[in-house]
Amino acid sequence: MNEKILEIENLTVSFDGFKALNQLNFSMNAGELRVIIGPNGAGKTTFLDVITGKVQPTEGRVLFEGRNLQRMPEHKIARLGIGRKFQTPRVFLNLTVRENLDLAGNRNKNVFSTLFNRSSSTENRNVAGLLETIGLEAKANLKAALLSHGEKQRLEIGMLVAQSPNLLLVDEPVAGLTDEETENVGNLLLALSKDHSIIVIEHDMEFVRQIARQVTVLHQGSVLCEGSMDEVQNDPRVIEVYLGRQEEA
Ligand SMILES: Nc1ncnc2c1ncn2[C@@H]1O[C@H](COP(=O)(O)OP(=O)(O)OP(=O)(O)O)[C@@H](O)[C@H]1O
Numbered sequence: 001m002n003e004k005i006l007e008i009e010n011l012t013v014s015f016d017g018f019k020a021l022n023q024l025n026f027s028m029n030a031g032e033l034r035v036i037i038g039p040n041g042a043g044k045t046t047f048l049d050v051i052t053g054k055v056q057p058t059e060g061r062v063l064f065e066g067r068n069l070q071r072m073p074e075h076k077i078a079r080l081g082i083g084r085k086f087q088t089p090r091v092f093l094n095l096t097v098r099e100n101l102d103l104a105g106n107r108n109k110n111v112f113s114t115l116f117n118r119s120s121s122t123e124n125r126n127v128a129g130l131l132e133t134i135g136l137e138a139k140a141n142l143k144a145a146l147l148s149h150g151e152k153q154r155l156e157i158g159m160l161v162a163q164s165p166n167l168l169l170v171d172e173p174v175a176g177l178t179d180e181e182t183e184n185v186g187n188l189l190l191a192l193s194k195d196h197s198i199i200v201i202e203h204d205m206e207f208v209r210q211i212a213r214q215v216t217v218l219h220q221g222s223v224l225c226e227g228s229m230d231e232v233q234n235d236p237r238v239i240e241v242y243l244g245r246q247e248e249a
Contacts, residue, residue: 004066005030005167005197006051011060013046013221020046022221024060030166033193035208036201037232038218039242044201047218048169052084053077065166083165087172089152093145097136097155100144101127104159126162134158134188150181154188161192168198174207186210217242 008026012019021043028034038044049055051062053074062069069077078084091100105126131137134154139147144155153173160168170189174182182204189198189211202208208215208229215232217224219241225232232238 003030004028005032005064006199007063007066008051009061009063011047011050011062012058013043013050013055014058019221021050021057024218024222026216026223028197028199030065030197031193031195032214033189033198033200033211034214034216035212036199036216036218037203037205037208037242038224042218043221044218045171046221048084048171048199048201051077051169052082078165081164081166082169083160083163083167084169085156085160085171085173087175089149089156091144091147091152091155091159094143096141096143097147098127098131098140100155101130101158101162105130105162130158130162133161133191135184148181150177150184153177153181153185157185157188157192161196166197168192168196170198170200172202173200174202174204179206182207183210 004027006026006028008024011021011024011026013021024043024047036044036047046055050057051064051069053069053072053076056071064077064080064082067080092103095103131140134157136147136151136155136158139151144152147155157170157173173185173189177185186207189200192198200211212229214226215229216226217232217235217238224237224241225235227235
C-alpha cells in the first residue's frame, strides 16, 4: 500500500495573527502508523483540529485520499472516514463495554434500537472481534464506569475502530496511565496498525519508543524533522528544542 492517505500542503493557521501552524507540509502513506511529537505549543492539537475540520486553515490545504477537505464540516469529514480519539475517554459510563461497542458501530441507529433490538450475526461477530482486540472480553458485560482509566482508553479506541475509519487520529492516549496500561495501549495500537492508518500524538517518550516507526517532530507550527525514533532522537535540532528540555524537566 503506497498511496497517500493524507497530504498537507503549506498549512497555516493564524489565531489573531499568531501562527499556530506555519507553512506546514506533511504526507503519510495509507497503512502507516505515524507518531507526532513536539514541545508544548508546537501545534500538534491544532494539526489534528484542521484535519478533522474543527479549525479552518488560514492558508494551505489538506487532502484526504486525494480529496480536498477545505470548508468541509466536521461531520462530513468524519463520514469520509477520519475518526478521532480525544485525550480524555468519552465512553458511556452507564452502558456495558459491549453496549458501548455496539453503539459506536451503529452510529446511524439510535441508542434504543441498538440496545433493545437484536444485533445481526455480523454485528455480533464484529463486536466479539473488537472485544478480543482491545483485551476486554472478560469485562464485556461490565458497566464502563467500573473500568480502569487504561481500560476506558482501550474501550474508546475500540469504539473508534467500530466506526471503520480509514484514518485514526489518537491524541495522547497514555497520559495518566500506569506503565502496564501504557504498554497495553501501545500493543493495541500496534495490532491495529496492521490494517489501519493511524496518527498518534504523544508526549510520553517511552511509549513513543514502544510504538514508533516513523516519527514527525513539530516545532513552532512547522515540521522540524522526520525519521525513525533513533534518527529523530539523535538530531541536534530535536535535542535542542524538545528532548533536551524533556531531560531537564
Ligand atoms: N483557539 C486558539 N486561539 C489562540 N491561540 C491558540 C488557539 N488554539 C491554540 N492556540 C495556540 O497555538 C499554539 C499551538 O497550540 P496547540 O494546542 O496546537 O499545541 P500542542 O502542540 O498541541 O501543545 P500541547 O502539547 O501543550 O498540547 C499554542 O501557542 C496555543 O496557545
